[in-house]
Amino acid sequence: MVKGESSVGSVSWQSIRDAMMARIRAQDYAPGELIPNEVDLATEFGCARATVNRALRDLATSGFLDRRRKAGTRVREAPRRKATLAIPLTRAEVEASGARYEYRLLERMGETPPPSVREKLKLAGKERVLHVKSLHLADNVPHMFEDRWIVLDTVPEIEAVDLVKTSPNVWLVRHAPYTHGTMEFLAETAGARSKHLICAPDDPILTMLRVTWLDASPITFARQSFSPSHRMRLEL
Amino acid sequence: MVKGESSVGSVSWQSIRDAMMARIRAQDYAPGELIPNEVDLATEFGCARATVNRALRDLATSGFLDRRRKAGTRVREAPRRKATLAIPLTRAEVEASGARYEYRLLERMGETPPPSVREKLKLAGKERVLHVKSLHLADNVPHMFEDRWIVLDTVPEIEAVDLVKTSPNVWLVRHAPYTHGTMEFLAETAGARSKHLICAPDDPILTMLRVTWLDASPITFARQSFSPSHRMRLEL
DNA sequence: ACGTATATTATGTGCAGACATATTAAATTC
DNA sequence: GAATTTAATATGTCTGCACATAATATACGT
Structure with missing residues (x-):
C-alpha cells in the first residue's frame, strides 16, 4: 500500500x-x-x-x-455493479426516440394462472390474480407486447383501475413500487406473438421477464416481447 | 398529506x-x-x-x-431503479449453475477498428486498439462468444497481460473499473457465430453490447453472444 | 479439547452545530 | 420593464461525541 x-x-x-x-x-x-x-x-x-x-x-x-x-x-472478489432502468420503461423509450407512444389493452381477465406463473410468483393456491395483455406502439407500429399477471391480494386497488386508459406498468410503478425482484433477458422466435408484433413467426425477438415483490408479497410477473431488432438499453 | x-x-x-x-x-x-x-x-x-x-x-x-x-x-415523475450485475458476469453465472467454467482465447490482435466500433467508442483516429475474440464454456459446452475491442490508450497495461490465461473481462474488472457506460440487449439470429456457439445459424441468440468509460476515456466495447435459450438474469 | 460466556472491536447510527454550495427570491439599479 | 446585485434558503458536508450492533477474540468452565 x-x-x-x-x-x-x-x-x-x-x-x-x-x-x-x-x-x-x-x-x-x-x-x-x-x-x-x-x-x-x-x-x-x-x-x-x-x-x-x-x-x-x-x-x-x-x-x-x-x-x-x-x-x-x-x-469484493467480484464487484457488483448496478445498471439503471428508467421506468415506465416503454413510454420513456418510445418518446425519447421521438415517436408517438400508444398503449392498447387487449385482454383483461381474472384467471387461474398456469403452473409456470404460479412458480414464478410463488403462489400457494388461493390468491386472486389478474391477467392483462396489452400492446404498446410507437407511431402506430407495434413496439412491445405485454402479457402480465398481477397478484390482487398484494395490490387489490388495481382492480378498480381503468386499464383501457392506464397501462398496468404505469399504475404499478406509481402505486406499488417493488422492494426487490428479478429481470431476465432472453432471445426467442416470435411464434404466436408475431400476429401482435406484425413480424414473421421466425423472427428473433427480445423478451424480458420481470417479477417484482413488495417485501414478501409477489406483485406481478410480466413477459414483455419486443419487436424484432429492438434494443433494450441500460445505463451503467 | x-x-x-x-x-x-x-x-x-x-x-x-x-x-x-x-x-x-x-x-x-x-x-x-x-x-x-x-x-x-x-x-x-x-x-x-x-x-x-x-x-x-x-x-x-x-x-x-x-x-x-x-x-x-x-x-420523480418516473422512478429510475437499478438492477444489479455481478461481474465477472460469465464466470459467476456458469459456476453458480454448478457447471465448470472455461475460457478460451480465440484471437488477439492489434487492429484498426471498423467505423461502427469507432463510433461506439467515440474514437478520434489515432488510438491504439486491441481486438480480442474469446469463447467461454460451461462444462465444455460453448456458453458465450465474445468479440471485444479495448482502447490501449486508456488501459495500456493490458498489452502485457497473458490473455490466454486471463480473460480480458476479468482483467478489466480488476484493473479498469468503469465510471460509467451503457449496456444493450438485443435478439439476433446466430449467423456466423453458430460455428462458435455450436448451434443452427437461424437460432435466436441473446446479444449483449457493452461500452465502458473511465471518466472521459473509452475503455472497451464488447459484443457478447450467448448460446441459444440463455437467460441473462439481473436482480432488482 | 470442546463448549459457553464474556470482552473487545470495527462498522452503523443519531445528534447538534457549524459551514458550504447551488438555487431561487427579493431588492436595487438603469 | 429588464438586467444586475444581494439576500435568503434548502440541501450537502464535516466534525466530535456518544451509543448501538454485529462479529470476532479471549477467557472461563467442564
Whole structure:
C-alpha cells in the first residue's frame, strides 16, 4: 500500500472515495482482503472517521466493497455493479426516440394462472390474480407486447383501475413500487406473438421477464416481447 | 398529506425512509411535486435534520426522489431503479449453475477498428486498439462468444497481460473499473457465430453490447453472444 | 479439547452545530 | 420593464461525541 500518497490536502468524502478507488484499481488491496479500518484511514487522511465511513459506504453501495461490523471492510472478489432502468420503461423509450407512444389493452381477465406463473410468483393456491395483455406502439407500429399477471391480494386497488386508459406498468410503478425482484433477458422466435408484433413467426425477438415483490408479497410477473431488432438499453 | 401518522416513536433513518416511501406510494406527494423540506420533516418525525437527510438520500439513490440544493426535493415523475450485475458476469453465472467454467482465447490482435466500433467508442483516429475474440464454456459446452475491442490508450497495461490465461473481462474488472457506460440487449439470429456457439445459424441468440468509460476515456466495447435459450438474469 | 460466556472491536447510527454550495427570491439599479 | 446585485434558503458536508450492533477474540468452565 502506498502511504506517501495520502490526500491530506483535500479531505472531502469524494476525494477519499476516489483515492480508495485508485488503490483498489492498483490492487494495493487485493480482492477478498481486508482494507485498513476506518479509524486508521481517518488518521491517514487527516479527517473524521465519519467522513471515511461516508466514502467507503459509497464504494460499498457501488459494489466494490463488502462491509461488516467488527469484521471490517473487504474488497469484493467480484464487484457488483448496478445498471439503471428508467421506468415506465416503454413510454420513456418510445418518446425519447421521438415517436408517438400508444398503449392498447387487449385482454383483461381474472384467471387461474398456469403452473409456470404460479412458480414464478410463488403462489400457494388461493390468491386472486389478474391477467392483462396489452400492446404498446410507437407511431402506430407495434413496439412491445405485454402479457402480465398481477397478484390482487398484494395490490387489490388495481382492480378498480381503468386499464383501457392506464397501462398496468404505469399504475404499478406509481402505486406499488417493488422492494426487490428479478429481470431476465432472453432471445426467442416470435411464434404466436408475431400476429401482435406484425413480424414473421421466425423472427428473433427480445423478451424480458420481470417479477417484482413488495417485501414478501409477489406483485406481478410480466413477459414483455419486443419487436424484432429492438434494443433494450441500460445505463451503467 | 397525512400528518397524524408521524413516526415519532421510532426515529431511525430506515423508518423515516419507509414512512416516506409509503407516502410516495399513496401519492401523498404527487410525482413532480415538492415534498416538505428536511427541517420540517425533522420536526414532524422528531429527529435530527441529518437523519432525515440520510433517509431521503437513500430514496434519491434508489431513484424515487430528485434533490437539489435550495430547490428542494421532488418525487420523480418516473422512478429510475437499478438492477444489479455481478461481474465477472460469465464466470459467476456458469459456476453458480454448478457447471465448470472455461475460457478460451480465440484471437488477439492489434487492429484498426471498423467505423461502427469507432463510433461506439467515440474514437478520434489515432488510438491504439486491441481486438480480442474469446469463447467461454460451461462444462465444455460453448456458453458465450465474445468479440471485444479495448482502447490501449486508456488501459495500456493490458498489452502485457497473458490473455490466454486471463480473460480480458476479468482483467478489466480488476484493473479498469468503469465510471460509467451503457449496456444493450438485443435478439439476433446466430449467423456466423453458430460455428462458435455450436448451434443452427437461424437460432435466436441473446446479444449483449457493452461500452465502458473511465471518466472521459473509452475503455472497451464488447459484443457478447450467448448460446441459444440463455437467460441473462439481473436482480432488482 | 470442546463448549459457553464474556470482552473487545470495527462498522452503523443519531445528534447538534457549524459551514458550504447551488438555487431561487427579493431588492436595487438603469 | 429588464438586467444586475444581494439576500435568503434548502440541501450537502464535516466534525466530535456518544451509543448501538454485529462479529470476532479471549477467557472461563467442564
